[in-house]
Amino acid sequence: MQFFIDTANLSEIEEAQAMGVVDGVTTNPSLMAKENIIGPDAIKAHYKAICNLVYDNVSAEVIATDFEGMIKEGRALAKIDDKIVVKVPMTKDGVKAIKYLSNQGIRTNCTLVFTTGQAILAAKAGASYVSPFIGRMDDISHHGMGLITQIAQVYQTFECTTKVLAASIRHTMHLIRCAEEGADVATAPFQVIEGLFNHPMTDIGLARFLSDFNEVNEGEESTEALKAEKNTLEEKIAIG
Secondary structure, three states: EEEEEOOOOOHHHHHHHHHHHEEEEEOOHHHHHHHOOOOOHHHHHHHHHHHHOOOOOEEEEOOOOHHHHHHHHHHHHHHOOEEEEEEEEHHHHHHHHHHHHHHOOOOEEEEEEOOOOHHHHHHHHHHOEEEEHHHHHOOOOOHHHHHHHHHHHHHHHOOOOOOEEOOOOOOHHHHHHHHOOOEEEEEEOOHHHHHHHOOOHHHHHHHHHHHHHHHHOOOOOOHHHHHHHHHHHHHHHHOO
């Protein structure tokens, strides 16, 4: 399963890229606003900056809600860089726009998907990705992960080329379950992806290794630095 990072923050994208754990980026107007990216020219330049940081797959969302507007914006976004995937909402005009853009060879990501029926429509229109929103389903006491399972099964049965891009991910267990349930991609905030590193037994084990090393290397110049690192790890364990 691929990991996309759900952010417009260049520093987060750069760090995730450096760790080798990111395969793409998803953005939306809210994430752009969070970074104070305002105005068409600034937004276009920011998308280009994101594209310069990653190998492929940068989802850029249209603002228009009518067919003609989505086509115009979609084509303009696609011209920014070959890595751009045009993000289009799940509406009647959105599905029409997906069909049109797909026929033009422009990749699309159908967003705000909440039912398997919507996912089928997006796939039939030629969407490259479909984005079911897990967290928002959970928020209204619906089974968000079950939606991933069902869409993945339907797509597999009918050999759909559209990829399941699990979105609205809130925590690390969402990521793990997405992999179990057959999502092709999961997009999440950087802190959620970072959360996969964490386990208290890892911290305890490393602290023990450092302690043992200190015991057999008394007087070495590196001892003080190792002790400091050990103390930091022990503090982390004590806190959480």
